[in-house]
Amino acid sequence: KNQVEQSPQSLIILEGKNCTLQCNYTVSPFSNLRWYKQDTGRGPVSLTIMTFSENTKSNGRYTATLDADTKQSSLHITASQLSDSASYICVVSDRGSTLGRLYFGRGTQLTVWP
Amino acid sequence: EADIYQTPRYLVIGTGKKITLECSQTMGHDKMYWYQQDPGMELHLIHYSYGVNSTEKGDLSSESTVSRIRTEHFPLTLESARPSHTSQYLCASSDAASRTGDKSSYNEQFFGPGTRLTVL
Numbered sequence: 001k002n003q004v005e006q007s008p009q010s011l012i013i014l015e016g017k018n019c020t021l022q023c024n025y026t027v028s029p030f031s032n033l034r035w036y037k038q039d040t041g042r043g044p045v046s047l048t049i050m051t052f053s054e055n056t057k058s059n060g061r062y063t064a065t066l067d068a069d070t071k072q073s074s075l076h077i078t079a080s081q082l083s084d085s086a087s088y089i090c091v092v093s094d095r096g097s098t099l100g101r102l103y104f105g106r107g108t109q110l111t112v113w114p
Numbered sequence: 115e116a117d118i119y120q121t122p123r124y125l126v127i128g129t130g131k132k133i134t135l136e137c138s139q140t141m142g143h144d145k146m147y148w149y150q151q152d153p154g155m156e157l158h159l160i161h162y163s164y165g166v167n168s169t170e171k172g173d174l175s176s177e178s179t180v181s182r183i184r185t186e187h188f189p190l191t192l193e194s195a196r197p198s199h200t201s202q203y204l205c206a207s208s209d210a211a212s213r214t215g216d217k218s219s220y221n222e223q224f225f226g227p228g229t230r231l232t233v234l
Contacts, residue, residue, distance in 0.1 A: 009154075031221075034222075041227075041230065042228065043205075043206070043227050043228050044157075046224075049222065089156075104156040104157045106155055107154075107156070
């Protein structure tokens with residue numbers, strides 16, 4: 001069964017600190033992995049996307065890593081800001097269909113305190 | 115920022131009412147999707163469309179229906195709302211996927227802001 005598991009479920013950090021979010025998946029055949037940021041009451045917005053051959057991708061203070069062998073990914077946030085408070089969702093796409101089906105994790109709820 | 119819109123953003127309605135959630139995109143995307151999301155839970159695909167006059171049911175069974183008469187418009191309808199339909203509904207769109215060798219296109223989905231539906 002294709003699944004995406006994220007940890008921790010929730011995280012509280014102080015402004016300016018770094019943090020790392022984890023994602024494990026069992027989706028096969030694998031196409032790509034994305035990290036989305038979802039603010040409360042809003043739709044998800046893409047942060048990074050990585051294919052099988054990529055093992056790291058940065059977008060400003062966000063750096064995602066991918067280990068396709070162990071089927072693990074992480075999202076590292078440096079120098080956190082209050083605006084980073086949101087849910088971070090790991091999404092894996094398979095290449096077994098023309099739809100490009102997406103499998104969603106439940107997200108990590110990050111709260112940044114001043 | 116993606117050009118995909120949903121209305122209304124919030125809707126509180128009584129049991130038994132018929133409702134239509136609107137979704138429009140101005141990017142000319144062929145594929146459109148409806149997801150349902152409960153608090154703290156993952157998004158579940160309930161409907162999708164490859165293009166005009168194409169609609170399919172997603173992974174999660176839903177009593178809602180959809181239509182795709184125009185490329186840019188993908189409304190979702192509930193004929194008789196019930197409290198169990200209370201949820202957030204997210205619309206998304208993407209370009210048609212293309213494949214070259216072993217590498218798939220990113221097929222990135224752009225999401226609307228969502229409609230928070232509460233059925234009393």
